Amino acid sequence: MLEIAIGIIIGCCALGAGIAAIAGIGPGIGEGNAVASACEAVGRQPESRSAVTSTMLLGCAVAETTGIYALFIAIMLIFVAPNMFVNVLLRAIASIG
Amino acid sequence: MNDKTKFRLIDILLIIGMILPLAAAMAVKILFTPYEEGIAVHGALVFFTIPMPLQELPIAESQINSWMLIISIFFFCLFMTHGTKEKADTKRQHICEWIVEKTDSLVGENMGEYFKGFSPFVGAVLALSAFSSLLSLLGLYAPTSDINIIAGWAILVFLLITYYKMKCGPLHYLKSFTEPVAVMLPMNIISEIATPVSMTFRHYGNVMSGSIISILIAAALQGLSRLLLGWLPGVLGEIPFLQIGLPAVLSVYFDVFSGMLQAFIFAMLTMMYVSSAFPADDYAARQARKRKKNA
Numbered sequence: 470m471l472e473i474a475i476g477i478i479i480g481c482c483a484l485g486a487g488i489a490a491i492a493g494i495g496p497g498i499g500e501g502n503a504v505a506s507a508c509e510a511v512g513r514q515p516e517s518r519s520a521v522t523s524t525m526l527l528g529c530a531v532a533e534t535t536g537i538y539a540l541f542i543a544i545m546l547i548f549v550a551p552n553m554f555v556n557v558l559l560r561a562i563a564s565i566g
Numbered sequence: 567m568n569d570k571t572k573f574r575l576i577d578i579l580l581i582i583g584m585i586l587p588l589a590a591a592m593a594v595k596i597l598f599t600p601y602e603e604g605i606a607v608h609g610a611l612v613f614f615t616i617p618m619p620l621q622e623l624p625i626a627e628s629q630i631n632s633w634m635l636i637i638s639i640f641f642f643c644l645f646m647t648h649g650t651k652e653k654a655d656t657k658r659q660h661i662c663e664w665i666v667e668k669t670d671s672l673v674g675e676n677m678g679e680y681f682k683g684f685s686p687f688v689g690a691v692l693a694l695s696a697f698s699s700l701l702s703l704l705g706l707y708a709p710t711s712d713i714n715i716i717a718g719w720a721i722l723v724f725l726l727i728t729y730y731k732m733k734c735g736p737l738h739y740l741k742s743f744t745e746p747v748a749v750m751l752p753m754n755i756i757s758e759i760a761t762p763v764s765m766t767f768r769h770y771g772n773v774m775s776g777s778i779i780s781i782l783i784a785a786a787l788q789g790l791s792r793l794l795l796g797w798l799p800g801v802l803g804e805i806p807f808l809q810i811g812l813p814a815v816l817s818v819y820f821d822v823f824s825g826m827l828q829a830f831i832f833a834m835l836t837m838m839y840v841s842s843a844f845p846a847d848d849y850a851a852r853q854a855r856k857r858k859k860n861a
Contacts, residue, residue, distance in 0.1 A: 523834075530831040534764050537771035544778065
């Protein structure tokens with residue numbers, strides 16, 4: 470029984486990490502739009518290339534934030550959460566029996 | 567030998583001061599890291615803990631590396647700037663002046679006239695963040711892939727933001743939370759707290775995810791080379807040939823480019839948040855009112 474419970478915990482953590490990574494779609498679209506607009510701007514005014522590039526990088530970094538949150542949650546779910554939840558389960562069993 | 571290009575004893579001492587802390591950090595890493603089979607993903611190694619009233623204070627690898635890096639950068643600055651003259655005649659001084667001019671113009675462009683004195687702080691943040699990320703090239707644990715270090719910097723920036731928001735007095739600061747309408751109060755408080763949190767996670771997440779992806783790819787290549795080239799006789803079968811080359815190419819992106827970019831972004835966001843936190847118009851009006859009262 471305990472093996473099944475631990476298996477469910479680990480499996481659900483992996484599943485949750487995969488679902489969290491779906492959030493990568495948003496920043497992908499956002500950064501794509503930002504870079505496309507930056508390319509247009511450079512095409513229209515090639516002399517403002519450096520200013521446009523630095524502004525674009527900053528905007529990309531800000532747009533990336535939600536993706537980074539999702540990534541952080543995914544990494545926590547893979548590397549930290551299974552251990553923690555299994556410990557919680559074992560402690561609960563110990564306190565019951 | 568010409569006096570201009572003479573390499574004096576103090577230069578050698580300062581260069582030793584630059585290299586010694588990093589060598590000490592590497593020695594500590596080699597001596598205290600426990601041996602592990604295979605490749606594992608783990609956080610910073612905690613060397614020892616200091617008992618404190620509220621909670622034990624752990625002294626981790628990232629803190630040691632960070633302090634060693636600070637000492638090293640300090641000696642680097644001394645090496646670059648000692649013996650400067652009014653008229654630049656050495657290459658070293660030209661490089662220094664170029665760096666200072668670039669930082670000044672960056673700060674001037676982004677923060678305006680009032681914050682001209684901020685360029686040393688921004689330069690320090692930029693240098694510390696960039697060199698911290700680059701520390702992983704020496705095989706050391708990069709302090710930027712530990713969330714606590716970045717959180718410390720972000721809290722420092724948050725304090726600066728709050729200080730400049732309070733420039734018109736605490737009442738003005740508290741009133742700014744209810745700015746468009748009073749209903750927005752919880753939203754404003756959340757967005758206030760979200761600033762340091764998002765700054766922390768952005769930098770930390772980028773650097774740490776890069777290092778984790780590098781580790782995973784290195785492990786995968788090891789397995790792959792054992793699968794494909796394991797039939798080679800003797801010691802040749804043990805050597806992971808596929809690990810040669812590709813991790814280095816990835817490291818150029820994940821360690822060098824990503825680290826530099828995040829350092830730049832952290833500094834840019836620091837400048838933007840601090841300069842936009844300062845209520846320039848209200849402050850000017852307040853100063854004018856004060857002057858009128860005194861006159």
